Amino acid sequence: MTNSHPAPAAPTAPTAPTGAPGLTVLPTPVVPPAAPVRPGQLTLAAPRRAKPPRHLADLTPQERADAVTALGEKPFRARQLSVHYFDRLVEDPVAMTDLPAAVRERLVADLLPTLATPVRSLDCDGGTTIKTVWRLFDGALVESVLMRYPDRVTVCVSSQAGCGMNCPFCATGQAGLTRNLSTAEIVEQVAAAGRALRSGRVPGGRPGAADRVGNVVFMGMGEPLANYKAVVGAVRRLTEPSPAGFGISARGVTVSTVGLVPAIERLAAEQLPVTLALSLHAPDDELRDELVPINTRFTVAQALDAARAYAATTGRRVSIEYALIRDVNDHAWRADLLGRELSRRGSGWVHVNPIPLNPTPGSRWTASDPGVQDEFVARLRARGIPVTVRDTRGREIDGACGQLAAAT
């Protein structure tokens, strides 16, 4: 079942004050659409765009105190505001009763600007999977997906509007890259999910089970490691204890990448033991060059070496993502080659997540036959490699892996 909920209207364009001659009404800002791309073309540097407004979640606790002081308020107000945002998940500033009204108005206007407005919300799985399309300050659209399981809640966040990696089987990749998100625009997707849970709007938790977000996966729109600084900032906000951040365990955070090798090496050195997922999809360069165009810059061997080193440095087992595409990458010999390439780098460092290919508009590809998928899995397991087939949650609402295109 798919339900569509009406969402609050998007903010309207600021209008000129009446009686101010010469002023014209400003149009709603609209970010230019991403430039069209040729098959295989990579966009590594995001187009330069107007920056989203600064937000509390962009700042460290010290920077928050400085910002509050600059507004003429006592620095302890920064902590109060942080508790409201990160810990109490306050929806309406009026509930911030420890802040005098005038102070509250000033601080909220300056440090808690509206970053994202819901445009549309779709759910399935009895309301426990919810995809939300967000409109950002400049009109750019992104999507996030909340998945509630009996004992845990996972939020899948976008790190860019669009994506420059151009993987031909992924809907986001086909749309091109509009812009990078800011740290706070990423964090706000998690905050919004937390507020929805807290308010009881999301069914499905076992009685007594946590109603907080415990897992965040950077598997929405975008290539997180191509927006490195904002993503690492967001990971810090997610994992820092309250009220600096949400206090989500780093082991509950997964950063997924096509394999930007230098950025994987840099992430390993951050002392942030998040899980790394590598979207491999082929064990040989010839096919991977086509399926994951970044492979023309960093080969399968280089990506696997970087993933192996990441596991060694952080102690976190790496996930290998492998969308199974019928007659394209699902051959028994490719399962064997993948198994050899992983085992040759050691044991216990890796885990494989085959994903039945999710349908995307205009794609000529389809998911593997179940029997072929089973054989692929069995061949990896025969080498002692742990394998978990990824569920296709959210498929009916185009909210599953590779389906996020933010078409409203």
Ligand code: SAH
């Ligand atoms: N750019 C990052 C983050 C996106 S994660 C990355 O590629 O890792 C989204 C995951 O879904 C990636 O593993 C991606 O390869 C996979 N995916 C993309 N399109 C898909 C599709 N049609 N079916 C199944 N998985 C898909």
